[in-house]
Amino acid sequence: MVSCCRVALLGFGTVGSAVARCLTSRPGDFQLTHILDRGADRKRSALPAPGVAWTTGMDEVLRGDAHVVVEAIGGIEPAAGWIRAALLAGKSVVTANKQVMARHGASLLTLAARQGRQLRFEAAVGGAMPIVRALGDGLAGDRITRIVAILNGTTNAVLSCMEASGCSLHDALADARARGLAESDPSADLDGDDAAAKLAILCALAFGLRVDPSQIDTRSSADITAHDLARARAAGGAIRQIAHAEYDRDTATLTAWVAPIVVPRGSIFASATGAQNAALITGEHSGETGIFGTGAGGSATAVAIMSDLAAIARDRAAILPAPVLSSPELILGSTTLNAELAEHAENDLLCGLSGLCVDRRPYAEVV
Numbered sequence: 001m002v003s004c005c006r007v008a009l010l011g012f013g014t015v016g017s018a019v020a021r022c023l024t025s026r027p028g029d030f031q032l033t034h035i036l037d038r039g040a041d042r043k044r045s046a047l048p049a050p051g052v053a054w055t056t057g058m059d060e061v062l063r064g065d066a067h068v069v070v071e072a073i074g075g076i077e078p079a080a081g082w083i084r085a086a087l088l089a090g091k092s093v094v095t096a097n098k099q100v101m102a103r104h105g106a107s108l109l110t111l112a113a114r115q116g117r118q119l120r121f122e123a124a125v126g127g128a129m130p131i132v133r134a135l136g137d138g139l140a141g142d143r144i145t146r147i148v149a150i151l152n153g154t155t156n157a158v159l160s161c162m163e164a165s166g167c168s169l170h171d172a173l174a175d176a177r178a179r180g181l182a183e184s185d186p187s188a189d190l191d192g193d194d195a196a197a198k199l200a201i202l203c204a205l206a207f208g209l210r211v212d213p214s215q216i217d218t219r220s221s222a223d224i225t226a227h228d229l230a231r232a233r234a235a236g237g238a239i240r241q242i243a244h245a246e247y248d249r250d251t252a253t254l255t256a257w258v259a260p261i262v263v264p265r266g267s268i269f270a271s272a273t274g275a276q277n278a279a280l281i282t283g284e285h286s287g288e289t290g291i292f293g294t295g296a297g298g299s300a301t302a303v304a305i306m307s308d309l310a311a312i313a314r315d316r317a318a319i320l321p322a323p324v325l326s327s328p329e330l331i332l333g334s335t336t337l338n339a340e341l342a343e344h345a346e347n348d349l350l351c352g353l354s355g356l357c358v359d360r361r362p363y364a365e366v367v
Helices: 014-024 040-046 058-063 079-088 098-115 131-138 153-165 169-178 193-207 226-234 298-314 337-343
Strands: 005-010 030-036 053-055 068-071 092-095 144-150 237-248 253-264 276-283 287-294
Touching (some): 014 298, 030 040, 030 058, 040 053, 092 098, 092 298, 098 193, 131 193, 153 276, 193 253, 226 237
Parallel strands (some): 030 053, 068 092
Antiparallel strands (some): 144 237, 237 253
């Protein structure tokens, strides 16, 4: 690992503050250089770390000497614009933003490759459940046919709390908020929008498909009652919010949805309680691969971000400045080739090229 990878942090909320604590606890490996937050003046006392510049302006971060920018502000804008600006400024990026990656991931990954930087996003999908790396690396040698997963830790915490205690959804949400597992407005979690965005990212990784999250059919978990959970339990099952994607390559048909359904009591999904996520990935040759891990909360998300940072820090090319490419004074091309041949016509080695036909169409038109 390159000694002391310098990191700038965008956002100091639940996730950002957890990442900041991780970074400042590993001074030999990482140096936190900047924290951008609209409440910088109010929050700076929460992290007494000397040498960290607090700011409310992205320009200061872009001018700084950080190798990597961690985006933890959420939402589509200004997050997408800031990620793009960081890549253009020659900085690698780690993001926990599932909405940005679901909608703009393809273009941002293309930009990162063009800039010789890395854009990593493990934390955008499964929290501490490393499903992005599993699909991108571990199972890359297989043809994935199906993904079935719990992708929203907040909803799973609510449903499993209701199941265990018989409480109402309102009380289960209050418990989740008290434990830092739910936002003040949990509608994106309960209605399936959050999981749909994550599923769209997984469809890109697993099937090579660009899917608009809004086109994924969703059913809300907000109407589930303790009575529904009790009935499922009596029938030998449990209710969980499941994200499902299956791709038939022969017919080029993708089936994708997010909904609360009854799963068998002995399944990996019923065993997932609290903020845990779980996934079964089916490949043509590998069969089913299961992954399990905590999917919500600042600490779990920070683990995924730190893992991405460690991967970037091990790649010197993603940290050191990209080389500056200069143009040679003379490029021998179609405009100068005939002149060069004429000048050296007496050279026997080139006499055989006298019949050479030079295509003078613009390069983009040459097939």
